[in-house]
Amino acid sequence: MKPDLRVRIGGLELANPVGLASGTFGYGSEYEDLVDVDRIGALYTKAVTISPRPGNRPPRIVETPSGMLNSIGLANPGIEAFIAEKLPALRARRCAVFVNVAGSTEEEYLEVVERIESAGGVDGYEINVSCPNVRHGGLAFGTDPAQIERLTRALRDRTRRPLIVKLTPNVTDIGSIAKAAEAGGADAVSCINTLVGMVIDPSKARPVLAMGSGGLSGPAIRPVGVACCYKAARAVRIPVIGLGGIVRAEDALQYLLAGAKAVQVGTGTFVDPRCAISVLEGIAAWMEARGLARIDDIAALLRD
Numbered sequence: 001m002k003p004d005l006r007v008r009i010g011g012l013e014l015a016n017p018v019g020l021a022s023g024t025f026g027y028g029s030e031y032e033d034l035v036d037v038d039r040i041g042a043l044y045t046k047a048v049t050i051s052p053r054p055g056n057r058p059p060r061i062v063e064t065p066s067g068m069l070n071s072i073g074l075a076n077p078g079i080e081a082f083i084a085e086k087l088p089a090l091r092a093r094r095c096a097v098f099v100n101v102a103g104s105t106e107e108e109y110l111e112v113v114e115r116i117e118s119a120g121g122v123d124g125y126e127i128n129v130s131c132p133n134v135r136h137g138g139l140a141f142g143t144d145p146a147q148i149e150r151l152t153r154a155l156r157d158r159t160r161r162p163l164i165v166k167l168t169p170n171v172t173d174i175g176s177i178a179k180a181a182e183a184g185g186a187d188a189v190s191c192i193n194t195l196v197g198m199v200i201d202p203s204k205a206r207p208v209l210a211m212g213s214g215g216l217s218g219p220a221i222r223p224v225g226v227a228c229c230y231k232a233a234r235a236v237r238i239p240v241i242g243l244g245g246i247v248r249a250e251d252a253l254q255y256l257l258a259g260a261k262a263v264q265v266g267t268g269t270f271v272d273p274r275c276a277i278s279v280l281e282g283i284a285a286w287m288e289a290r291g292l293a294r295i296d297d298i299a300a301l302l303r304d
């Protein structure tokens with residue numbers, strides 16, 4: 001029997017648990033010729049901020065063992081251009097679309113969400129309180145439970161659409177941060193964003209990235225992501241969405257066994273644009289081979 005791959009985030013049903021992670025799939029149309037995006041459960045857009053952001057100075061990407069380090073810095077066209085130029089195509093998508101929202105102050109987050117609420121046409125929001133590559137906001141919000149709870153509550157007042165808070169692994173206790181998001185009214189948490197890292201070129205005796213440090217992603221961070229999801233899933237009742245280093249179905253299954261209800265593929269898309277599709281097919285085949293009917297049945301298998 002074919003397994004039922006549907007999962008629920010707040011009041012929204014996703015056709016399957018596999019999503020495309022923010023910042024690694026643009027606004028969906030960039031990969032149109034290579035991937036049938038609508039087979040994916042959810043698309044998470046590149047971060048959207050109030051004003052346009054050119055991002056940080058180059059070099060802003062460097063390859064690392066089993067991963068990459070980036071300091072893109074939330075480059076995006078800003079809310080106005082997003083609504084005028086990106087939203088129409090996103091509205092036409094059959095997969096769920098979550099807008100990844102970033103800001104330097106609480107007001108900026110609120111304004112982005114309010115503007116999109118008035119424009120309509122997206123399924124929900126993923127709140128990025130965890131970007132290590134911006135000077136203000138980002139990590140400052142993501143490491144303080146009180147700020148997370150306040151920001152989430154303020155956003156909750158402004159939308160009934162699903163609200164996902166994206167957590168950083170750069171904290172001591174991710175469980176308490178997840179709890180703060182839940183207390184503020186989040187429908188789900190996603191984890192993890194990138195880990196702070198640095199690469200130094202010895203021949204020049206200087207960091208390779210112009211910003212100095214950046215965010216580490218890819219298979220190198222997968223064990224950190226799985227551990228964070230495991231902890232978060234035991235701290236909250238809302239769904240946890242797992243990501244970090246997923247390139248094969250087996251990687252996604254680690255997250256689902258750890259208690260995640262859904263997953264996202266990020267850096268894996270850079271290596272193979274169809275990565276998320278093969279992850280999805282692999283999960284379905286794994287479930288079918290074991291006679292599992294639902295995604296929830298996977299987590300029930302974990303023996304820890």
Ligand SMILES: Cc1cc2nc3c(=O)[nH]c(=O)nc-3n(C[C@H](O)[C@H](O)[C@H](O)COP(=O)(O)O)c2cc1C
Nearest residue numbers: 021022023047128192193217218244245246266267
């Ligand atoms: C180039 C690049 C840009 C990213 N931009 C964003 C972003 O705008 N907002 C966000 O929440 N996460 C962003 N991320 C983080 C990813 O969504 C993801 O959390 C992280 O890369 C870990 O997953 P992965 O190992 O599968 O890539 C970015 C990651 C990369 C590599």
